[in-house]
Amino acid sequence: MQIKRIIYLSLLMLVTFSGAMIITSSVSAVDTNETSSISSQSSSFDSSETSSSQSAASSSAASSSAASSSAASSSSDKSANAKSVVAPQTDPAAPTADDGVQEADWTASYFIIPIITGFQVQPQSEQYVVADSSGNATVDLGFKAAFFFFPVLGSYLDYTPTQWKWNDSTGKWDKTVIKTQTASFLLTGNPKISYKPLLSVGTYYYQIDGAFRGALGNKDSKISKLVKVVVVPAAVQAKSISITVPNVIFANAAYEGNAVTDPVDATGKISWTGSSPSGDWNEITWDQQTGRNSNFTVDNDKQPTTINTSTTDPGTPILIAANIDNATGASGTANDTKTTYVGGLVAKKMAADEGGTWSLDAAGLKDLEASVNPASGTNVTWNYQWQYSTDGTGKDSSFKNIPAAADGVTNISGNVSSATELSNTSNVLTFSKNSSWVNGAATATTSGTDYVVREKLTATVTDESKKVTNIEIDSNAAGLTVTGATGKLSLEEVPSFNFGDVSASNIYNGTIVASQTKPEAKSTLTVSDTRVDSNDWTLTAKMTKFENGNSTGLDTNTMLQMNNLMDDVSAILTDNDVSTEVLSSKQGDAGSWETTGQLLLNANPNVELNNGDNFSSTITWNLTAGTPNATAAK
Known part of the structure; x- marks a missing residue:
C-alpha cells in the first residue's frame, strides 16, 4: 500500500x-471725458514576506447724454431744472439685441504699438453715482482708444454713444442715439477720450460705436461693451469691497482688476494702488485707477529687480489694493488687497544629478496671450531665450544667454506661435541628469552665489499696416540652487x-x-x-x-x-x-x-x-x- x-x-x-551608491498720452476729445542594505526574512511556512526600502458686468463704452428720446445732447449740455428726484423702483434686466444692443468687438490691444484697433480701455462696466441737489449727476464714461496714426497728418475718431434709459411707466428701455462727436490726435496711437454725460436719477446703459480712421480716410468701426450707470438720489454706504486681479502678470502687457462692493450699489469712490510688500516699489502704470474696473501695466524696465527664491511663488510678489470711501465704520473706508506675481518664474532647487524641467507659469502665459492678442489672431509670434547671471545680483546688465552648446541643457531658445506654447514639454528648459552646465551651477551654489536665471521673450508684432516691431518681455529673475548628487543604488525588494x-x-x-x-x-x-x-x-x-x-x-x-x-x-x-x-x-x-x-x-x-x-x-x-x-x- x-x-x-x-x-x-x-x-x-x-x-x-x-x-x-553614488551618488499717455492723454487727449481731451470733448469737454466731457509653484546601501540601504535590505534585509528580508521570509518566513513562516506558507507566507512570504519581503522587505522594501524605500462680477462684474461687461463694460466699455462712452456716453454723452441727456435723456430725451427725440433729441440728442452733447456732454456739455446741462439740465438745470429738475424739480423732483425719484429713485428707480427695480433693477431691470439689461437691454438686449431686441432693444438695439450690438455685439461688442474684441478689446483693442496696444502693446507699445497698436496691435488691434478699438477700445483699449473700456468705460467703467458698472457705476452707481449720487445725484446732486438739482437731481443730476455728471458720469465719467471716458475710454482709451488704440489705432494706427500718422505722425504728421494725425488720426481721427468719430464716436456715437447710444443710451438706454429705463422707463418705469412703460417698463421698457427708451433708446436714444447721441450725436456723433469727433476727436483728432497727433503723435499718439492710444489717446484717452473724455466723455461725461449729465444724467438725472435713473438706470441707464450705454454703448459706443467708434469709427477709427487715419488721415488718408481709411476707417475701422468698433463697438464697445455695454455698460451700466445708475444715478441714485442718496449715497449708499459700502460695508466691504472685494477685488480680483490676475495671479501672474508679465511686463509690458495690460491687465484688468475688478471690484465688487457690498452692497453692490455702493456709491463711494473706488481707488486702486499697487506696490511691493515692503513698499519700496510702486512702478505700476495705471490706464484706469478709479472705479470698479482698473487697467494697469508694469513696464519691462520698471519691474521689480528682487530675485525670486521661492519655489512656489510664480514671480516677484506685488500688492494690488482697492479702497472705497463713503463706507460704514469709523474710518469711513473699506479696502481689499490681493497679491499678484510679476514675471511668472519660480525659483528652482535641484540635485546635480536630478535632471528636470523649468518653465514659466502656464496660467500666466495664457493671460499674456489674451492680453497681447485678444482676438486670437496670427499677428503676434514669440521668440524665447533663457539667460543666466553668475554674480548673484540679477541686474539686467549681468545676464547672458545660456550657450546653445551647454552640455545637458535643451530648449534653451526657440520660436512659438502663441505664448501658451512656452509651457509645452517641447519648449520648457530641460536638464539631463549629467549636465556639466548644471554641475557648474552646483559649484556656484557651493561657493555661496547661486546662478540667477530668467526667460527673455520677444514678441514680434505685425500691425495692420504690415509694419513689424519686436517687443521685449523679460520674466522675473529667479534663483537656481543646485546641491550635490543624490543618486543611489539600492535593493528595494x-x-x-x-x-x-x-x-x-x-x-x-x-x-x-x-x-x-x-x-x-x-x-x-x-x-x-x-x-x-x-x-x-x-x-x-x-x-x-x-x-x-x-x-x-x-x-x-x-x-x-x-x-x-x-x-x-x-x-x-x-x-x-x-x-x-x-x-x-x-x-x-x-x-x-x-x-x-x-x-x-x-x-x-x-x-x-x-x-x-x-x-x-x-x-x-x-x-x-x-x-x-x-x-x-x-
Whole structure:
C-alpha cells in the first residue's frame, strides 16, 4: 500500500547589500471725458514576506447724454431744472439685441504699438453715482482708444454713444442715439477720450460705436461693451469691497482688476494702488485707477529687480489694493488687497544629478496671450531665450544667454506661435541628469552665489499696416540652487518563494528531469539605481541547505531556478551556500521584475519523511557596485 506523505517547503530570505551608491498720452476729445542594505526574512511556512526600502458686468463704452428720446445732447449740455428726484423702483434686466444692443468687438490691444484697433480701455462696466441737489449727476464714461496714426497728418475718431434709459411707466428701455462727436490726435496711437454725460436719477446703459480712421480716410468701426450707470438720489454706504486681479502678470502687457462692493450699489469712490510688500516699489502704470474696473501695466524696465527664491511663488510678489470711501465704520473706508506675481518664474532647487524641467507659469502665459492678442489672431509670434547671471545680483546688465552648446541643457531658445506654447514639454528648459552646465551651477551654489536665471521673450508684432516691431518681455529673475548628487543604488525588494504542498513522491523521485512537474511560485525582485553612471553593479545570491525544524536536510542538492529576470534572463541557485551571480548592469538596466521560481529537486530515495514536515532554506542577496558607497537608501 502506497502512503502519500505531504511535505511543506518554503524559503527563508536573508538579504545583505554592499557596494556603491553614488551618488499717455492723454487727449481731451470733448469737454466731457509653484546601501540601504535590505534585509528580508521570509518566513513562516506558507507566507512570504519581503522587505522594501524605500462680477462684474461687461463694460466699455462712452456716453454723452441727456435723456430725451427725440433729441440728442452733447456732454456739455446741462439740465438745470429738475424739480423732483425719484429713485428707480427695480433693477431691470439689461437691454438686449431686441432693444438695439450690438455685439461688442474684441478689446483693442496696444502693446507699445497698436496691435488691434478699438477700445483699449473700456468705460467703467458698472457705476452707481449720487445725484446732486438739482437731481443730476455728471458720469465719467471716458475710454482709451488704440489705432494706427500718422505722425504728421494725425488720426481721427468719430464716436456715437447710444443710451438706454429705463422707463418705469412703460417698463421698457427708451433708446436714444447721441450725436456723433469727433476727436483728432497727433503723435499718439492710444489717446484717452473724455466723455461725461449729465444724467438725472435713473438706470441707464450705454454703448459706443467708434469709427477709427487715419488721415488718408481709411476707417475701422468698433463697438464697445455695454455698460451700466445708475444715478441714485442718496449715497449708499459700502460695508466691504472685494477685488480680483490676475495671479501672474508679465511686463509690458495690460491687465484688468475688478471690484465688487457690498452692497453692490455702493456709491463711494473706488481707488486702486499697487506696490511691493515692503513698499519700496510702486512702478505700476495705471490706464484706469478709479472705479470698479482698473487697467494697469508694469513696464519691462520698471519691474521689480528682487530675485525670486521661492519655489512656489510664480514671480516677484506685488500688492494690488482697492479702497472705497463713503463706507460704514469709523474710518469711513473699506479696502481689499490681493497679491499678484510679476514675471511668472519660480525659483528652482535641484540635485546635480536630478535632471528636470523649468518653465514659466502656464496660467500666466495664457493671460499674456489674451492680453497681447485678444482676438486670437496670427499677428503676434514669440521668440524665447533663457539667460543666466553668475554674480548673484540679477541686474539686467549681468545676464547672458545660456550657450546653445551647454552640455545637458535643451530648449534653451526657440520660436512659438502663441505664448501658451512656452509651457509645452517641447519648449520648457530641460536638464539631463549629467549636465556639466548644471554641475557648474552646483559649484556656484557651493561657493555661496547661486546662478540667477530668467526667460527673455520677444514678441514680434505685425500691425495692420504690415509694419513689424519686436517687443521685449523679460520674466522675473529667479534663483537656481543646485546641491550635490543624490543618486543611489539600492535593493528595494527581494523574492520570497512559498511552494506550498509538495508530494512525497516529488521528494523521493525528484523534479529535475524535464518531464517531471516542478513546484512553482512567483515573487518580485527590484533593483533601483538613480545614479548618473549606472553600469557597474552586480547582484549575487547564495542559498542554504533545505532543512526541516529538526535540522534534517534533504540528501542531495536542491536547486532554485528564477526565470523572467530582465525580460528573459534566468538564474539558478544551488543550496550549497555559495554566492552565484544573478544579474548585473552589463545585462541591462535596473528595474523591477516578477520572477517565477521553479524548485528543482534531485531524487532523495533515502530521506525519512514525516507527514507535515516543513523544509526551508535561506537566500542571502548581495548588491555591489564598483565605486564607493553613498548615503544608504532609506
